[in-house]
Amino acid sequence: MQTTPGQPWISQVEALCLKRGLQMTALRREVAGILASSDQPLGAYAIIQKLSDMQSRIIAPPTVYRTLDFLVDNGFVVKIESRQAYIACDHLGHDHDHHGIVLSCVKCGRSSEIDSAAIEKEVAAIAVGCAFKVERKVFEIDGVCADCTVA
Amino acid sequence: MQTTPGQPWISQVEALCLKRGLQMTALRREVAGILASSDQPLGAYAIIQKLSDMQSRIIAPPTVYRTLDFLVDNGFVVKIESRQAYIACDHLGHDHDHHGIVLSCVKCGRSSEIDSAAIEKEVAAIAVGCAFKVERKVFEIDGVCADCTVA
DNA sequence: TCTGCATCGTTACACCTTAACAAGTCCGAC
């Protein structure tokens, strides 16, 4: 999570929930907040730990996994499959099922999301060519980011 | 695994090992064979199970994971990150680190690999634009395959 | 009030992956 265009990220999420008739509960707000304030992707158990610390009681895995499912299903959070970790989604306004390409740095561990209309178009073309009906895309790239290349 | 251009897949793997000075041991051959003869991606524990059945003794996880690492590192097998499952790689001749795009059908469970020069090119362009040094690509698409769309 | 529905809590378990160390095997150097 890095961009904050006008509204803070969490406020944008709240607004989208309101617009779509979704319930932004205290728990969901906390989990979203944990992800939004992290500069790195967090695993489910890291979130469980942070949440347990915040609430001074043990939060069991299913509570967090359900919350993550909600956030991912509604496009507020992205799961990085190749790392089993979660980040707050940069591109909130887009379609539910729209996913950008996740770039993860193997040195600093930070991830960012980018969009590519050209790749979207190519994927669509491939899908047509194969008669394949696309439901979900997982496009992730690992490597060394600009900051870490300099250093 | 579906294509068999001339040589059977396992023979091609053997030939590549010979050429590169890699040891194709009995264990590696068996694991490769298990994957080659499956029409679906297999999880690590499914492979452990099959191998244990074949050898009539319990094979412990590290044995299989090490073997899978070898096969994946050398481009003989592809891990589908979003499913934590493995398939025999269709495109054997290519670079070690070359990965195609994996299409997985959510109905029949089968996966296939395709290449796209256009997407390769786009990814390279994005990498240049972001000053990002690509080391690994995970490109996976879930959806409904042609066969299952008809049915 | 009663009922239905979505959310959240809790227990228990299954699956996936790795660390660490021991044992076996093969091959070249001496």
Add this chain to the structure above:
DNA sequence: GTCGGACTTGTTAAGGTGTAACGATGCAGA
């Protein structure tokens, strides 16, 4: 021949990831 070094495999044990199942809570509308 045998010694040492590399690569491979076996074994034990544990840690990380994810889910099924069921109960409790809380809120909206009949």
